[in-house]
Amino acid sequence: xxxxxxxxxxxxxxxxxxxxxxxxxxxxxxxxxxxxxxxxxxxxxxxxxxxxxxxxxxxxxxxxxxxxxxxxxxxxxxxxxxxxxxxxxxxxxxxxxxxxxxxxxxxxxxxxxxxxxxxxxxxxxxxxxxxxxxxxxxxxxxxxxxxxxxxxxxxxxxxxxxxxxxxxxxxxxxxxxxx
Numbered sequence: 001x002x003x004x005x006x007x008x009x010x011x012x013x014x015x016x017x018x019x020x021x022x023x024x025x026x027x028x029x030x031x032x033x034x035x036x037x038x039x040x041x042x043x044x045x046x047x048x049x050x051x052x053x054x055x056x057x058x059x060x061x062x063x064x065x066x067x068x069x070x071x072x073x074x075x076x077x078x079x080x081x082x083x084x085x086x087x088x089x090x091x092x093x094x095x096x097x098x099x100x101x102x103x104x105x106x107x108x109x110x111x112x113x114x115x116x117x118x119x120x121x122x123x124x125x126x127x128x129x130x131x132x133x134x135x136x137x138x139x140x141x142x143x144x145x146x147x148x149x150x151x152x153x154x155x156x157x158x159x160x161x162x163x164x165x166x167x168x169x170x171x172x173x174x175x176x177x178x179x
Contacts, residue, residue, distance in 0.1 A: 006031040013060040018043065018050040018092050020131035026051065032061070039090035039097070039139075040066040052092045052135075071147050078117050078149040079109050085143040086121075092132060096175050098123065098140070102167025105158065116151035119144055123155060124163045133157055 009030045017024055026032065032044040032051075040055035042063065055066025069088075071081050086104055087097045098104055106122040121140070125133045137155050144153045165178070173179040 006033050007061055007063075009060055010062055011060045013053055013057050015044070015046075015051040015053045016092075016132070016135060018052055018132060019127075021133075021135045022131070024051065026053075034061065034063070036090075036092075036095045037063070037066065038095055039088050040068050041090075041092070042066070043092045050093065052132075068143075068146075071143070078147065079107075081147050081149070082107060082109060082119055082144055085147065086140065088143060089136060089140050091126065091136070094126070094176070096168070096172040098136065100169040100172035100175075101126065101163075102169065102172070103163065112151050114151055117149050118152040119150055119154070121153075121155045122158050124158055126163050128159045128162070 009026055009028055009032060011028050013026050015024050015026050016022065026046055030046060032046040034042055034044050035050065036043045042053045042055065042058065042061060044051050044053055053061065058065040071085055074081055074084055076084070083099065086099050089098045090096070091098065091101060094101065103125065104121060104123045108120045109117050112118050137157060141153045141155055144150055170179060
């Protein structure tokens, strides 16, 4: 979603600068422009920068509060739930989820001794120097840990092989006007 009008922030609001991932506070009355609202967060253009605002702060933007859906209500196997969760994680600069962007290289799910399952993921970023990497990893880990069948999550950020556009799904290419 892109909203071309400037919006005056209704209250102080925490955000993360993109792509550095540095935490900032945007003051009430600051003019911002929403560039996307995906994955339960808003990306805004503010003072010449992009910033990510949590969906729970949608009211500060005079928008709806973007709630997290309960993945445990999703009917499917644990693996299907994990992939569904990964499709809810978005690069804040690109309106495509991390799966369709081709950032997830491996996803292994193994049973543990407590009748639960462990998830091990290898993923990359579109650019090795992106400061949002730790933010994306933490977001993904938190979402996967919410799955009741999961006991542990390990996400490894790798850069070999480096990401390239050919790793994107056709869906992603279509969304970005590359098909």
